[in-house]
Amino acid sequence: MLKENRYPNSESLVREFRRIAVEEELEIDCSRKTILRDMKTLEFEFQCPLAFDRARNGYYLKRHDWDFIAPALLDENEMLASVIGARISEDIFPSPLKNRIRNAVDYLLQNHNPDFLDTANLASLTILSGLYIQLDREIFMKIFETWQTHRTVKIAYADYRGHLTERVFEPHTLVFYNNSWYSKGFCRLKKQPRTFALHRIRSAEPLPEHFTPDEKIIRSVTVDDFLGFEKVRNVKLKITEMLRDVLAARPLHSRQSFLPDGTVEIPAVSREILFPFLLAQQGLAELLEPTGLRQEFQEMLRTMLASYETAPISPSEAR
Incomplete structure (x- = not known):
């Protein structure tokens, strides 16, 4: 949850563990004191760059390069989710991102041999709603990384008439919609939220300036009002x-x-x-x-x- 910038706190984590305890019948229910003690363990024993954001009322990572080094003890359901996720990524992500995901799952499979792989033919798991528009791999990765790290990016964007404009853009979201990739964020040229189709971006240059993700923009990404048509x-x-x-x-x-x-x-x-x-x-x-x-x-x-x-x-x- 910290890695995903979900700003967990002791109360939200207690609720999450309680949900898991009920739904998965695991003895994982705990108290707020246990959570706070675990947070200190993360910070002092595992050198986690932990901080608390009072405005968001939750913990966050001051640096996202930190890794929690521990054995990956995954059960069969978790392995199934990983393998299927990798299979889907092959159809909706361009290289090299889909290769990274595939390699990560292959690494997990080196230490796990789940029983479902003996009978499941994953080649028969078909995704018909795939990525059909050709994307520039380098541009996609630059948009992906600036979205991931909350950095602004300078783009050259061609509208449907072919008219080219330069924008400084904050990619608050990354959306796979109708077989294409889009990013909805804040355009500093228009000074308002805008949605850009990634296949129309002709160049992308990450900038050093960071932005704070806007929850209003993120929540506005729905099937009812994504592209912003009248x-x-x-x-x-x-x-x-x-x-x-x-x-x-x-x-x-x-x-x-x-x-x-x-x-x-x-x-x-x-x-x-x-x-x-x-x-x-x-x-x-x-x-x-x-x-x-x-x-x-x-x-x-x-x-x-x-x-x-x-x-x-x-x-x-x-x-």
Whole structure:
């Protein structure tokens, strides 16, 4: 928890150990006095660079290069999590990061021979939502390391029109979304939070200045409002029973609600998400409300239809 900057304190650790004791039936429940005694053991016997942040009410590491040197006594569940995590990393991380993860798990396997590896064929564990956009390995690692160490980075960023701008950026988050990597943080050029697609970054230069992670920016990374598109509120669709299952599996909003009359109410959704969804359903989903948005979608359909009506017909199609 210290390594992950989660700022644990004696009370939060007591709750965590109590949860583990109940869920995993381990005799690990303890008191605040035990936690405080353990913290002093870490600090004085293991030379842990421990400090307490009063504002966050939790402990943190003054240096992240410290390692807790102890035998890795992992049970089978922990080994399973490590092996599966390494398998997933091969599909979503570019090199050399995925190689580091793979090597770390291979090192663990040198000292452990879990029984599940005798029967599990991990080659049959398939991740279809992988990383398909080509990323510059060096740029990805620079963004990853500045996110990890809370350092600012100077980037050259190309928008969807190809227009290039230089920014000084604080990478508060690292997000894998829709088969691509993004970072949402604070842009000092615009003086507000911004989300950058890593495949649009043309160069990255880490800077010596550090930043403090912004909890508000971190909490804002949700499936409902990640890319920051303008939202239309109180959207209502009429859908078929088949589409109900589709929307249940891939919702347009986390708080969407299905009504008995075959409609679905969506608290907020962007045009960039809704319109492609409606087109993909080929008429099985009808936009009912709001009326203005329905008219906007109708106009878009008329424009599309007009372009096909005036398109030239090839000789083979004429025959």
